[in-house]
Amino acid sequence: MYSVGCFPLVNRGLPRGGALAYSPRDGMNPQTDITKDAALALLRVMLLARRIEERLIRLYHQGRIFGGVYCGFGQEAIGTATTAVASADDLFAPCIRDMTVHLGRGTPPRDIFRQFLGRANGPTRGRDGNIHYGELHRGVFAFISHLGAMLPVVTGGVMARRRLGRPAVGFAYIGDGGTSTGDFHEAVNFAAVFEVPVIFVVENNQFAYSTPNAHQFRCKDLVDRAVGYGIQGVKADGNDVLELRATVAALVEEIREKPRAVLLVCETMRMRGHGEHDDASYVPRELLAAWEQRCPIRVLREKLVAATLASEAELDALDTAVQAEINEAFQQALGDPAPSPSTLMEGVYAVG
Amino acid sequence: MPSAETTFLEAIRQALQRLLRERSDVVMFGQDIGAFGGAFKVTAGLQKEFGADRVFDTPISESAILGAALGMATMGLRPVVEMQFSDFAMTAVHQLLNNAGTLHYRTGVAAPLVVRAPCGGGFAGGPFHSEELEAFFCHMPGLKVVYPAFPADARALLLAATLDPNPVVFLENKYLYRHVKEWLPAEWGPTTLGTARVCRPGSDAVVLTYGAMVHEALRAAELVHAEDGGEVMVLDLRSLKPLDTDSILAAVAATNRVLIVHEGWHTGGFGAEIAALVAERAFHLLDAPIWRLTAPDCPVPFAQELEKAYRPNAAKIRDALLELLEH
Ligand SMILES: Cc1ncc(C[n+]2csc(CCOP(=O)(O)OP(=O)(O)O)c2C)c(N)n1
Secondary structure, three states: OOOOOOOOOOOOOOOOOOOOOOOOOOOOOHHHHOOHHHHHHHHHHHHHHHHHHHHHHHHHHOOOOOOOOOOOOOOHHHHHHHHHOOOOOOEEEOOOOOHHHHHHOOOOHHHHHHHHHOOOOOOOOOOOOOOOOOOHHHOEOOOOOOOOOHHHHHHHHHHHHHHOOOOOOEEEEEEOHHHHOHHHHHHHHHHHHOOOOEEEEEEEOOEEOOEEHHHOOOOOOHHHHHHHHOOEEEEEEOOOHHHHHHHHHHHHHHHHHOOOOEEEEEEOOOOOOOOOOOOOOOOOHHHHHHHHOOOHHHHHHHHHHHOOOOOHHHHHHHHHHHHHHHHHHHHHHHOOOOOOHHHOOOOOOOOO | OOOOEEEHHHHHHHHHHHHHHHOOOEEEEEOOOOOOOOOOOOOOOHHHHHOOOOEEEOOOOHHHHHHHHHHHHHOOOEEEEEOOOHHHHHHHHHHHHHHHHHHHHHHOOOOOOEEEEEEOOOOOOOOOOOOOOHHHHHHOOOOEEEOOOOHHHHHHHHHHHHHOOOOEEEEEEHHHHHHOEEEOOOOOOOOOOOOOEEEEOOOOEEEEEOOHHHHHHHHHHHHHHHHHOOOEEEEEOOEEEOOOHHHHHHHHHHHOOEEEEEEEEOOOOHHHHHHHHHHHHHHHHOOOOOEEEEEOOOOOOOOHHHHHHHOOOHHHHHHHHHHHHHO
16 A cells, blocks of 8 residues: 555644744634635535536546546535635636636536537637636636646736736646646746745645655655745645635735745545546545545535534535536536537637 | 457557566656556556566656656666656657757767657547647657557567667557557567558558558558559658658659658648658659648647547548549
């Protein structure tokens, strides 16, 4: 069995003290820190992503989606919490498992299905597939496969917006594996040097395809890297959307005023294969079972019920409504047109 | 079962296995190639058989993979590294162009290393998992570029590439991995880089091509023969650098009509290089203009409808051949 390094199977809270630690909301109580509507909005985004991905998985195995399907099961809290505290000017560079970034920024489920089905009226008009999309009018850059490549791009985007007088903050997402790229290093250092307010959100889901943390990096914790870049490093539980939201809200508030780059390392777990073609047989099943208890949707539901903010029945009803919405969005996208081969060369160059 | 047919993928695996078995200086590394056996399973079982010292996983660091391979190559090892997809080699292109490609010219030090790079499309991989980058690699001085189309050639040329004292980019078209099988002879050949092969004889026209397009061209030649009796030669280049110019010129002399086919982009594509060669050296032999059938100058599209329009195939090659024969 692989040794997969340091990560909590239970919520160990945010680290206290020390130069790196940053924990403005230790012991946060959801009852006092979030309204019912805001909490349900978080749950809704996570449920949308989960139910969309469940449908995509089925479509893939039915041979109705070509290429591949890559899921964010278990990582839904990260995009949800970060988009929840952002403002309209902010910029995002989501990575492989960040459907909740798109949903959090308002991309309708129908457009996500169009993207995966390669429809002519989807976000990339059939030119690109699956996770490679993003709508700049929502502040979201379209991901390219080359890991790390989007990090300098969002950094430059934020620099430009600020010059134009818009107080943007950037959110750049990357996996544990992606931190090994040259682009990651260059982007973080660049943003550090220019004090660009970008939060580099590392989603440490323990595996990069088949490669565990132990074969990917040697530092005790990825957050330690912040020291080398001269920026603040923050450690967070990536599966607790309420805690994460509070942590990020405080960070964003600070760096929007006093611009600087931050490394935010979220511990989480990839709950499915790298893609749906991969059964992840290299991931110990006990590990998955342990993380299943920490499913971000489950964690939020339990907290809301415990805080008497919502009843089980209410939450079930929300889930049912989300499922119905997804079914409808999917049916609509199914009826949408495929791109015409005659449009192949359209859009290679901008006109004007 | 000595007579069973072997897939392209398995043939490559056999070459890697033989190299590890027979040469203690060969090491292999890349993303997920160890216990997992690689994204396409080309290295399946090799770490188990030869140990994690010789076959190992790396971080997601293409520059470090290629740069470290170069360092090892200068110190007496023969690294055979894998890019998970050839597309990702472009994040480390300076290691090939500026470091590996120039080393021997600058310093007289040889760098025997092989970069295995799965390439090509046709399976809805979209813009970043389908690229055909041979023209980029061929443009770099000091590199050799090999691009086999058949299992036996892949097996033998990978061996030859590894034994070559230079950096070699070894392109593995993903479409071939599981689609193409053949019976492998006991003898491994060719033993050197830079020889083309006539895989279908013909006297009316020649298709100059490589990689997956060899198989599309063979199908197209059959279609043309069935439809109008034309005899189309198919020349599989197998190695792009060095390029077997003698075989190309002989094929032109035998047919007088040339269609160049590749899956990579049109402008500055490798077909332009072949066309220039034919124009420079065999202009007097031509009965028709040199034709090129390539991918158009747009990113590789995802949607099936678009990718079908994008990628050359047997039907498009047939159409081009019929027109060329009419000319
Ligand atoms: C530069 C580059 N090299 C290789 C790949 C192939 N690849 C795609 S995803 C992946 C693993 C990514 O792991 P990680 O960054 O931890 O993200 P996760 O998949 O765990 O979310 C690899 C190796 C790539 N996309 N980009």
